[in-house]
Amino acid sequence: MKPTPLLSILLALASSQLLLAEPAILTPKPPAEPRINGPKISGVRPGSPFLYSIPATGERPMNFSAKGLPDGLKLDSATGRISGKLDKPGTHEVVLSAKNSRGTVERPLRIVVGETIALTPPMGWNSWNCWGGRIDQEKTLAAAKAIVRHGLDQHGWTYVNIDDAWQGRRGGPYQAIQPDSERFPDMKGLCDEIHGMGLKVGIYSSPWVTTYARRIGGSSENENGDWTSPGNGPKTVNKKILPWAIGKYHFAEKDAKQWAEWGIDYLKYDWNPIEVPETAEMDKALRASGRDVVLSLSNSTPFQSIGELSPLANCWRTTGDIKDTWDSMWKKGFNGDKWARYQKPGHFNDPDMLVVGQVGWGKPHPTNLTPDEQYTHISIWSLLSAPLLLGCDLEKMDDFTLSLLTNDEVIAVNQDSLCKQALKVSEKDKLIVFAKQLEDGSRAVGLFNLGDKEETVSVKWQELGLSGSQAVRDLWRQKDLGALPAGFEAPVASHGVVLVKVGPAH
Structure with a gap:
């Protein structure tokens, strides 16, 4: 059946609306050349198992190597996984390398053996x-x-x-x-x-007798930890009323040992x-688990x-x-x-x-x-x-x-190693600027529009504690925007953002 002119127009309009509805992808595809990503620092406690997978994009197959890797750790050159144990506290400066048919790239990794883990956000x-x-x-x-x-x-x-x-x-x-x-x-x-x-x-897990999902928690009213589901009765959570409360007998140490034996690396502890x-109590139990x-x-x-x-x-x-x-x-x-x-x-x-x-x-x-x-x-x-x-x-x-x-x-x-939290630099109506100090001395700056229509959002270098000409890079588009003498402004969509990195112009 041949469509009528009116039907053809309606189909074309519908098609154009679908095209307009497609979300804009700003992130460029990673290049075929190797590129090492992720954090530049990793922490492990003395004697605990270490696992770090080198995050690298680029054409496969890829071969990995590492200079300065301390005794006790080994690298799988095909997968880029570093594993093993380090018994003594200290800091090790390692240079990671990734190689494929398109080239080779190096990047530093600092391995810190001490009492602090998760040195960048999980x-x-x-x-x-x-x-x-x-x-x-x-x-x-x-x-x-x-x-x-x-x-x-x-x-x-x-x-x-x-x-x-x-x-x-x-x-x-x-x-x-x-x-x-x-x-x-x-x-x-x-x-x-x-x-x-x-x-x-x-x-x-939870230190309560019962979790939010009405499953067994980390404490009990009896020493064996026997437990009967409370079923789907009225919710009493967050009220310190049993079973959504801390029981007389605690099992944190026992549970932590079991998790370590399974190979657990992360605990969400919820109450x-x-x-x-x-x-x-749980911090002590996890530290004593050996993992x-x-x-x-x-x-x-x-x-x-x-x-x-x-x-x-x-x-x-x-x-x-x-x-x-x-x-x-x-x-x-x-x-x-x-x-x-x-x-x-x-x-x-x-x-x-x-x-x-x-x-x-x-x-x-x-x-x-x-x-x-x-x-x-x-x-x-x-x-x-x-x-x-x-x-x-x-x-x-x-x-x-x-x-x-x-x-x-x-x-x-x-994943910046300083782990600084961005702070609000300015707020006018529903136009907000957040800025974050980075390890290399530059700033990451978010220009946000919380309003209901497109607006221009601006920031001055003096608001960031900077002076002189600054180079600006659009992080979502991975595109340099040039050096600007006093500040930056951009149109920002409703409920949208322009995210840039600002640093000294060279």
């Missing part, structure tokens, strides 16, 4: 914002494989974290929490397989209100306690749970200045996980954030040096989502 995936209480071994393994298949590991994405609802009952040699055997039939085998990909594994005694485990506190850390909590934990949630809405995201990302003084390498303010891509807490759907709002989301989290934990279905990643997560110049802002 990057990875967490199951909750995608699967909620429906997580299982198959979904976890699929997420790990997707990280490798999409090449996210080549940009520094490392952790595969299992959230609430993995737990069964207590048992085993330590009388520790064992997995729900129907969901996770082989936790040790799962951890080994994920480590074999060069990635790391996280898990979830409310977060308090110092339980945090100190480095990142301790991340969730949720809504009391600000009045952060001075005592921050030395004990690697990350702490500064907010309640995020949702994939503009209102939820900007309120969590743009109101954290008061927390900044407590952040430093190994200790990070956490405004919650990322809600780009397919999210849905058990029923994944495309995020409700617009493309511009997603650029804002990734930009402000990177400026804050916040943990970057994906909450999406990694098996259903489109090109736009992948472009958000593979811009190495934006990720470098997040």
Whole structure:
């Protein structure tokens, strides 16, 4: 059937609208030449297992080497994985090298053997914002494989974290929490397989008798840790009422030993209100386990306690749970200045996980954030040096989502070794500028428009503590914008951002 002129016009209009609706991909494709990405520093405690996968983009096959690698560590030249143990405290300056048919590149890596781990913000995936209480071994393994298949590991994405609802009952040699055997039939085998990909594994627990998902927690009213599910009755969480309260008998030490035996690298420890005694107890247990485990506190850390909590934990949630809405995201990302003084390498303010891509807490759907709002989301989290934990279905990643997560110049802002949190430089109506000091002396600057129409946003060099001509680089587009004498301004879309790096012009 031949379309009528009117139908042809309508089809053309519909097609043009679809084209207009396509999100703008700003991130250039990585070059075929080798490029080493990710953090320039890594920490490990004396005697703990060390695993660092060199994140490098470029044409494969690729061969890796390292100059100055200390005794006790070895490098797999085909995969770029550094593993082993270092028994003595100290700092080792290593030069990494990646080579393919297009060329060779070198980059420094500082390995610090001491008491502080997670020297840059953790990057990875967490199951909750995608699967909620429906997580299982198959979904976890699929997420790990997707990280490798999409090449996210080549940009520094490392952790595969299992959230609430993995737990069964207590048992085993330590009388520790064992997995729900129907969901996770082989936790040790799962951890080994994920480590074999060069990635790391996280898990979830709570000092309460019962977790938010009504699974067994880290304490009990009896010494055996026997537990009966509270079922789906009225919620009493956050009220210090059993079973959502701390029990008489504590099992932190037993659980930590079990996690170390499985090969766990990250713990999300979740209850409310977060308090110092339980945090100190778990910190001590993890340190005694013989394995480095990142301790991340969730949720809504009391600000009045952060001075005592921050030395004990690697990350702490500064907010309640995020949702994939503009209102939820900007309120969590743009109101954290008061927390900044407590952040430093190994200790990070956490405004919650990322809600780009397919999210849905058990029923994944495309995020409700617009493309511009997603650029804002990734930009402000990177400026804050916040943990970057994906909450999406990694098996259903489109090109736009992948472009958000593979811009190495934006990720470098997040992974900068100083770990400074960006602070608000100026605010006029709903036009806000955040700036962050970087290790090389330059500044990362975000020009944000929280309003409902496009506006021009500007910043003067004197507001950044800079003087003289400054070179400006657009980080999302990876494009130099030239040297400017006094400041920078740009049109910014509604709910959007222009993210630049500013440094001395040469």
